[in-house]
Amino acid sequence: MADTRMQRKLRAIFSADVKGYSKLMGDDDEHTINTITAYREIITKLIEAHHGSVVDAPGDNILAEFSGALNAVNSAVEIQRTLETENGKLPDNRRMEFRIGINLGDILHKDDRIYGDGVNVAARIESLADPGGICISRGVFDQVKKKVLHGFEYLGERAVKNISNPVRIYKILTKPQYAGKVIGEKRFLGRMSRKLAMSAILTLAIVTGGLISYYIYLHQSGRIEPAVVGKMAHSLPELPSIAVLPFDNMSGDTQQDYLSDGITEQIIASLSKVPYLFVISRNSTFTYKGNPVKVNQVAEDLGVRYVLEGSVQRSEDHLRITVQLIDAIAGHHIWSEKYDRQIKDIFALQDEIAMKIMAELQVKISVADMGRLSLIKTKNIKAYEKFLKAWEYYWRRTEADILQAKKLAQETIELDPEYGDAYLLLGWTHLDDIWFYRTKSREKSLETAEQFAQKAISLSADEAAGHRLLASIYMLRKEYENAIVESQRSVDLAPNSATANFVFGMVLRNAGRYDDAIPYLEKAIRLEPITPVNFLNNLALAYAYSGQYEKALPLWTKAIEKNPDYLFAYQGLTWAHQLLGNRDRAKKFAAEVLRIKPTFTIAKFQNNIPAMNETERARIINAYREAGIPEK
Template sequence: MVGRSAGAASASYAMREARATSRILTLVFADLADSTALKAQRGDQAVGELITRHRAHVRRLAETCGGRIIDWAGDGCFLTFETPSAAVLFALRLQQAHRQESDLPGVRIGMHLGEVSERAGSEDDLAHPRVEGLAVDLAARICSLARPAQLLMSSSVAASARQRLDSDTLGQPVRWHAHGSYRLKGIDEAVEIHEAGFDGLSSFEAPAALENATPAQPPRRRALPIAISAMVVLGAALSYFLWSHDPQDNPHTEKPGSARGYDDRPAIAVLPFDNLSPDPDQAFFADGLAEDLITRLSSWRAFPVIARNSSFQYRGGNVDLKRVRQELGVRYVVEGSVRRSGDRIRVAAQLIDAPSGEHVWAETYDREVTDVFALQDEISATIAASLVGDLTRSEGERARQLGTHNLEAWSLYQLGLQHFDRYTLEDFAEARQLFERAAELDPRFATSLGQIAIAGVSELMLGRGGPRDEFVSAMMTSARRAVELDARDPAAHLGLAGAYLAGGDPRNGLESIRRAVDLNPSMPMAWIWLGWAQILAGDPE
């Protein structure tokens, strides 16, 4: 009886062994850096204890993040995950765990997403399957490139994971960096290497050339001098400006009722609010309310919001809503007025159905000036609720988080935008200084910090003099701080992109611009800079 049972088990194993399953998995290799040198310094027993603690962290975090441990080799480990985001989450948490225990050495991690062949484990170890294929070799090669406390990955992992991980997941912003292409031994085509990590923990240094991995020649690119680049961008900006301010000559003007490619989602335009204050200089305050309303409504991704550059051309007097609808392709229009007297403001706002001209919603608010930010939240949430009833809670929270609650900082920021829109070297410089003053009053005003970099890079485009490297470094510091404060602020990512481009790093510039466009598709300058970055990176597609 026993013999027959053993024979059946053996036959069952043989059938599983013969049957291979093809799967697409995220493959992860992790090992302790410089463990051999540590043994010479601390002794085998001490290092053995470190490896035991390291393995405990790996097991705990793999289970938490849904990973499978396939194999151990000394201090190294091979794991698989169902998704890239789960793999990156595991890796970053492992790095955090090592950072919290100062005597643990840095962990090197490499990962790749690819198709593998999976078979049952050995007859003595059925719990650990065999995972094989070229993708496994590629992940191991990427790991060999990593420095201590460095997480490297192929572009397929980075492209998927970065869309699903934000600062809320890990408690601090995740920084993404592109290191360019590397030729890896045994791999026919060059592989794009990316890094994810935390400022202050990861080095973000480019991988060193090794015997089995060397930097590939950069793709053929048009290395344009900064002056030519500026001409390209300013030409595009001028074209956009003329296009947006002369819709009668715009060949892309839609017919009435068209949706302008918004996938049947109702588009909305916020027109400039009328300034009814006795002081005409308070027009910036009215513009600021409308500008902030555009930004906050853009956070509700259920409907597209027309960019300020387009909607603000309809300023003053009685606006023909049919014309607005035809030229912008919108379903809804927001109009309003602001009257400020001392410390009191009266804001009137109305949401209009453009095809019928009917009022969907209208309200008048009498408030203290200090309540202006809460008022903006209330107006934007009410309008959003009028347009769609099932908006997610996270989008609403995001809309409430934007900007600053320091009225003076907000006013300086709005004045800065006015100067920025004049597109002269002097006004770009004045705008940057106003954004800097706003950030000094509220050091957590991420949008203003991002705009500092945007304005500074714009100054460089128009020929700003003085020490260039030091200035670019200051713009980079401001933009990185903005992203750290709010990883979902498009201005922060656009400022970071500009700093990268001005510093001669078009690859990371392109990634940051794409992130800005993803966060706010209604941001014209982001699209203009996207073209600039694609030219510099040799990626016109």
């Protein structure tokens, strides 16, 4: 199903058509069709070579967009030179000459098409160009005049149909004798010299009107309305902070979601390895998937300065990926780009995007770190796609979906036996069998998960996720020293990973090192602002086990707000309130524990209690007893 949301962007719009096309068709329609088909292919390739994209090509017209005016102008000049050569091969009466107009303006994207005054003005400018020539608006001229080795002729202000204000038009002069020159401006300025005072007033009015228009654009479009630091739900980190929103799937096929989601996740994973950035977790940003959302709202919800958004469109083996990096506090785009690549180039492209983000945020990394950030784990594109589909099933976490994830991960390994991430995914599925009580043999599942973890590490030792999986396995076996070593390694490799920090904090908490656990669990929650209940519960336990009950209570309360039947929160509230002397509340929460799990007893709690000294253990058990939890 096509995406029906409108996206407003500032773009260089390229419009071209054929002078005398109707006559050419009337004289020899077959030859004309063959010629325009060949020329359209030439034009499209040159547009794409200059990082633009054709968005429509009805009849003899070609409409394209570019993220910058310079690329649009360079593309137009090369197109006209190439077509001049091609026309030299044809008889004079069969030559096909295009007129090109370029405008810099605001456009609306909908259903893979573009609309708006910016498009209309480009079409009108095109009609003023000579056959084989190029005309541009004043906005384009201002952007490129010092960046190209061409001249310009000012054609004056021209009234264009359906546009209320006249448009200043410049003709591009490509002959060497005009290089660096602007002709015609003095002639027009001379006409106005007698009305200098009026001109000044008019200029002021234009500037004021422009500022008002810009204000209206920002605040009515809603796409880059500035975020307010004072409204942020979380304090702004000192490091450059960024949220990567799930890329939109523009393919019109929801079955392709795995690809756009996978690209988003891989970029987040790469940025999370950089110690000089603050990167919001995938789980938090994906809560916005499929929902129209304002960038300033995202920044305020998550407490970040920068937001990256993008889209992915796939057509067979061709990918079109659009990305834009936004300074949400300043309320403007920092960088945007459109990539047209083959699917086989996706790994290098993801690396390129991650590196570009760091460059724009002025984050410097070492050569060693740069190599470690690479997302290239396989050269087999079929294995990569199958792996992404496997992860898509894994995130759903139902028994049937986990079985499908296992199947796809095994098929991935058959395609590429050296693909470490596939073994890693298999390891996590076996841990899921333990966590969700699906396994017939806990020890067998742990053994199998460990084998896959070790295999993943042997193939990708510098990947945090392999060490994180191994740490989780050791923790479940209560081999805390080994778990601490592996989880520490995971955090070292991915300091901005919410999951890595959470697992390290959970390991330390289970090992009885509560004060050491708290900073990692707090950081995990800050990296995961839309926080899962198990993150809240683990931090609450670390506070409570260290005697900081007042800090633990609101975390458990928040967990219950998210999940009214979250057993672990009611358990914690029971014994914590009892130890604080709030006996009525303790009994109330104990009743909720037994409502959710009628078979819960003190004996079962004792079997699963983490490492702690005997005094702490006795206090909690006694608190349960006094609150009304049965012994057996």
